[in-house]
Amino acid sequence: MKTVKLLSLSFLIVFMISCNENTKQKQEALQVEVYETSASGNKLTRITDFSDLDSTLVIKINPKKKYQTITGFGGAFTESSAYLLNKLSNENQKKILNAYFAKDQANYSLTRTHMNSCDFSLSQYSYAPVENDKNLEHFSINEDKDDLIPMIKDAMAVSEDGFKIFASPWTAPPWMKDNKAWVGGKLLPEYYDTWALFFSKYIDAYKTEGIDIWGFTVENEPHGNGNNWESMHFTPEEMTDFVQNHLGPKLETDGKGDVIILGYDQNRAGLKEWVDVMYATEASSKYYDGTAIHWYESTYDYFPEALQYAHSKAPNKLLIETEGCVDSEVPKWKDDMWYWSKEATDWGWDWASEEEKYLHPKYAPVNRYARDIIGCLNNWVDGWVDWNMVLDRQGGPNWFKNWCVAPVIVDPEADEVYFTPLYYTMAHFSKYIRPGAEIIDVENPDKDLMLTAASNPDGTIAIILFNEGNESKNFSLELNQKLVDIKISAQAIQTVVVPNS
Numbered sequence: 001m002k003t004v005k006l007l008s009l010s011f012l013i014v015f016m017i018s019c020n021e022n023t024k025q026k027q028e029a030l031q032v033e034v035y036e037t038s039a040s041g042n043k044l045t046r047i048t049d050f051s052d053l054d055s056t057l058v059i060k061i062n063p064k065k066k067y068q069t070i071t072g073f074g075g076a077f078t079e080s081s082a083y084l085l086n087k088l089s090n091e092n093q094k095k096i097l098n099a100y101f102a103k104d105q106a107n108y109s110l111t112r113t114h115m116n117s118c119d120f121s122l123s124q125y126s127y128a129p130v131e132n133d134k135n136l137e138h139f140s141i142n143e144d145k146d147d148l149i150p151m152i153k154d155a156m157a158v159s160e161d162g163f164k165i166f167a168s169p170w171t172a173p174p175w176m177k178d179n180k181a182w183v184g185g186k187l188l189p190e191y192y193d194t195w196a197l198f199f200s201k202y203i204d205a206y207k208t209e210g211i212d213i214w215g216f217t218v219e220n221e222p223h224g225n226g227n228n229w230e231s232m233h234f235t236p237e238e239m240t241d242f243v244q245n246h247l248g249p250k251l252e253t254d255g256k257g258d259v260i261i262l263g264y265d266q267n268r269a270g271l272k273e274w275v276d277v278m279y280a281t282e283a284s285s286k287y288y289d290g291t292a293i294h295w296y297e298s299t300y301d302y303f304p305e306a307l308q309y310a311h312s313k314a315p316n317k318l319l320i321e322t323e324g325c326v327d328s329e330v331p332k333w334k335d336d337m338w339y340w341s342k343e344a345t346d347w348g349w350d351w352a353s354e355e356e357k358y359l360h361p362k363y364a365p366v367n368r369y370a371r372d373i374i375g376c377l378n379n380w381v382d383g384w385v386d387w388n389m390v391l392d393r394q395g396g397p398n399w400f401k402n403w404c405v406a407p408v409i410v411d412p413e414a415d416e417v418y419f420t421p422l423y424y425t426m427a428h429f430s431k432y433i434r435p436g437a438e439i440i441d442v443e444n445p446d447k448d449l450m451l452t453a454a455s456n457p458d459g460t461i462a463i464i465l466f467n468e469g470n471e472s473k474n475f476s477l478e479l480n481q482k483l484v485d486i487k488i489s490a491q492a493i494q495t496v497v498v499p500n501s
Contacts, residue, residue: 030482031499035432037424038492039340039366044424044431047494053485055474057446061463063455063479065441068311070454071320071383072110072164073373073430075100075407077155080120080397081390082147087412093154095417096408100389101159106427108163109435110383111155112322113148115169115202118220119229119402120388124182126173127202134194141205149209156211161434166215167202168265168322170230177232184227186234192242196250203256215260217292217322218243223266226351229400236277239263240284248287265292265322268303275313290318293381295372296327298359299346302375311380319380324372325387326365326405330395331420333409339365339421340491365405369425370450370466370493377439377452386426428495432462449473449488459500467492 034047085093099105116126130138141149152165171177172187172195179185187195203213222234234242243261251259264274271293279285291310297303310319328347332338341364348360373384388406395403407423410416437454440461444451451465467473467488474487479498488494 027478027481027483030477030479030484031501032477032484032486033497033499034486034494035428035497036489036492036494037421037428038489039337040489040491041336042489042492043419043421044427047487050484050486053474053487055476055485057449057473057475058483059445059451059463059475059477060443061453061461061477061479062441062443063461066455067439067441068319068380068382070433070435070437070439071318072108072435073384073426073433074108074110074112074163075386075389075426076112076114076323077148077152077165078114078118078120078388079122079144079148081388081406082151083122083397084390084392084410084412085151086147088410088417089415092410092415092417096390096410097151097155097158099408099419099423101155101163103160106423106430107161107434108155108159108430109161110320110385111163111165112385113152113165113167114220115167115198115216116171116173117143117230118170119398119400120396120404121399122397123399124230127205128173128198131175134191136194136197136201139198139201139205141202141209145209149206149211152211153209164214164435165211166217166260166262166322167213168217168220169232170220171232172198182230184224184231184233186238187232187242192246193250195242196246199247200250200254200256203251203259213259215262215289217262217265218247219265220323221266221294222264223270229402236264236274240277240280240288243287244284252287260289260318261287262290262292262318262320262322263288266294267297268293268295268306269297271303271306271310275310279314279317285314285317288314288317290314290320292320292322295321295324296347299344299348299361299363299368300371301359302372302379304375304379307376307379307381318382320383320385321372321376321381322383322385323387324369324384326368326422328403329405330403331391331393331405331409333393333411334418336421340367342367344368366421366425366491366493367466367468369422370428371468373429374450374452374464374466377454384429386422425493428464428493432456432464432495432497434458437462446473446475449475461498463496463498465494465496467494 036042117124125143176191177185224231263278391406409418433454436457453463
């Protein structure tokens, strides 16, 4: 009897596999293009050979179930990046700008810059240096005209599709603050209207240079940064008061009511406290167009519960990651494998409290980017913006010596350029998921394979997968009852593009 049962079970397994294979054979083939970046050396490489694959893993794409609409992906124009670009040959300047903004390359669509100076400036400066100038009669953006504005305009000339740009202040000029300093302190209430005017004048000044400002974050990191570089502190209540009663009405009165205002602009773990205040009432939320977030709370956790909560609190508002980078590290020059290896540390490795150190283990930079962007897209985030586009081999220039890593590293003295694996990681998203795309539903039975999918305005569908493991994976991708077998390498990011049918 036991032998009969075993034979019956074996027959059932063979029968099920045979049925599954027959079903796959009967399904029409799904036509796709596959691009991969991997630790083994692929760099947005087109992959075409998927012959003789055998997979029981089926990933189903459901384009009828839709989530958020994408605003864009990109990086930040900083004085440091622009200064370095100007020190390179014309050939390498064009090479970098094309890499970021050309339609056939990364094609960045959402960018950031700083109002007044920040840590990635050459020095500390303000557009309103004259004390007690409440009407801002001496307002000037001359500090930006040597490097920053030319970089933005050159990028605009390269970008066929165009890109949005939002600005963030690190601090008001010291004379508007209670501590009269660049670092820390609060905006004095008597200067709330002057500070709102500052934003309006900034829009006009950049417009005169031919640059349209799409939006603002109200304040970069309102909790402060440990009193290290330019900063200004707000509580949720103080920022909402400023937006509700000063900034929003001023922009509206000046005919700039369509300019986007994003609140908060710091780490995700503090989201609940902020969105509860920002979106407490119709009046408090009126001028907020969305919430801005950073990723520095952890090297691996993207805080899905906090993102879900923020979305539920204001489902019709934007939710944009406005800054992320490999921080507190000196860039590795032409060492691709470092970016795939768990060797990097961040500020929390040294500074976090004992209770929070578990959030900051050593990590692989590529993994941190890929995990975070996919995790964000699967939890209602509609835009993701990297920090500096270009830094030097030291991770600067930075007046505070707060070294960081950028996707493109340069040696200006030797006129050399290094595109790190982080550049290709960003391009997997920015190139293939375009503004106006909608995140769509996926059924993924493999907990070790991260992925997200988006339906683009042109009808193409992009599926982005990340295999963090040390073994390759075979899978079948199913869409509209069509099927294709694909292999993703070990330690790899892959974009699968389904053409518009």
